[in-house]
Amino acid sequence: MSEQHLRDPDQPRRKGSVLVAGAGGVIGRHAADEYARQGWQVRGISRRPVQGAGWDHLSVDLSDPAASASGLAEAEDTTHLVFGAYAERPTSRELSEANVGLLRNTLDGLYSAGAPLRHVTLYMGGKAYGAHPGYFNTPAKERDPRLVQPNFYYDQEDLLRQTAAERGFDLTILRPEGVVGYAVGNPMNLLMVIAVYASICRELGQPLRFPGTIAAFDALYQVTDAGLLARATVWAGSDPQAAGEVFNITNGDQFRWRQLWPAFARHLGMDYAEPQPVPLADAMPQLKNVWERLVARHSLVPTPYEDLVGWEFGDFLLRSGFDNVSSTIKARQAGFTDCLDSEDRFLELFRELEADRIIPPVVLSSQSSERYVP
Incomplete structure (x- = not known):
């Protein structure tokens, strides 16, 4: 001081x-x-x-x-x-x-x-x-x-x-x-990794699968x-x-991706399926044309695909098979007591991305059902 x-x-x-x-x-x-x-x-x-x-x-x-x-x-x-x-x-x-x-x-x-x-x-x-x-x-x-x-x-x-x-x-x-949050053209963003990956899977008629490892799927994680x-x-x-x-500084809670991905699927109007490891950095750049199709159809904000998502960043976070937990007690004791429910906040952020035309809107139909319950 x-x-x-x-x-x-x-x-x-x-x-x-x-x-x-x-x-x-x-x-x-x-x-x-x-x-x-x-x-x-x-x-x-x-x-x-x-x-x-x-x-x-x-x-x-x-x-x-x-x-x-x-x-x-x-x-x-x-x-x-x-x-x-x-x-x-x-x-x-x-x-x-x-x-x-x-x-x-x-x-x-x-x-x-x-x-x-x-x-x-x-x-x-x-x-x-x-x-x-x-x-x-x-x-x-x-x-x-x-x-x-x-x-x-x-x-x-x-x-x-x-x-x-x-x-x-x-x-x-x-x-x-x-x-987690949104900024134009900033690819190191976990929110956008999940949102764009899910949007492309939905466009291809595929269920939502966790693309990382089983160890990461079950480990404790946290976000800010x-x-x-x-x-x-x-x-x-x-x-x-x-x-x-x-x-x-984190939201103050911890979760397992196993708990959140079914909720993501329900919110996004998708079926949910068992995890399937997919190297995002290899697979997703090849689906650029699918994203561009979605941008054109829904008049989304035209961000270059390479600047939209950092797939290597997503691979790192979704393949980290160990608990990632930080204590926020010191900040609370010093006077910063703000906290959020991470599951609720993810869903709120998805809605914001949809409203701002960053990702395609969710269209719920009779074809979307919860065929898998973990």
Whole structure:
């Protein structure tokens, strides 16, 4: 916690100007919308142009130090930074170099602009606990020790804490899991993996089958609603109890896919059948023509198929055959008590996707029946 915060504990509660790095992603887009909804001045940075709900877009190449310094001069009044930018790389070393660079260039660009930065929110995923190589201790708690394996999240946190101590701002780190929500052209999105996969299966007259492994079908899993995470982000940047801390943020419940997929089938007007492992990254790109047919027939939002869904991302999550559970007790004790029923929220999000013409509408008929009851 910074000396500035200790001198004036009410200062972070004042509204200010928010900069959201990665505003084109599911997390960043919802965070920017939520801050704007609550009356903050908001600017969002993304690689592609994004139309925000009450916030302005900046085109800045955060991978370039000089471009960052030049582009962020316009954000000289920034008091809060929400950092959700991410660059994929093939090795852990390259991943760290790229993503630490994005964060460093953003912080340095704001510093060069003379921004009165008061708080930075940084996001981490399950890789912080070791979800990427396989099994990890559950329920995962924020106090769990780091892994010996190099991890770009650790490097980002070290940079952020060092910079915060030197420059006198506060920070909060949020750790969601399996974020579900919609953002245009953001393929790393579990919601869209399920929704598009199901829509294509329905169009082909096939029942809804879980395409992952049996182990993943039966394991405990959790998700984080993007709207809930956005509300946690505003809380983290405004409440003194969150300063300097790390919090797991999920919907607050756990489920097994075995319990949810029959409910998905009922909602989507489909028959349900036993799981059948299908490598989505191999099978689904070959069905691009089926999706394009649905887009044309139902006048759906014309998003390029390659930008619509990350099938490799879906394969990873739906083939993770181990319990993935994080404790959210620390966040509740600190004051963030928001929670959701994940099954109900998935169905609500499907309805929203249908209403916004992102996926085809559900047409229930006498041909749709619950022929399989697990």
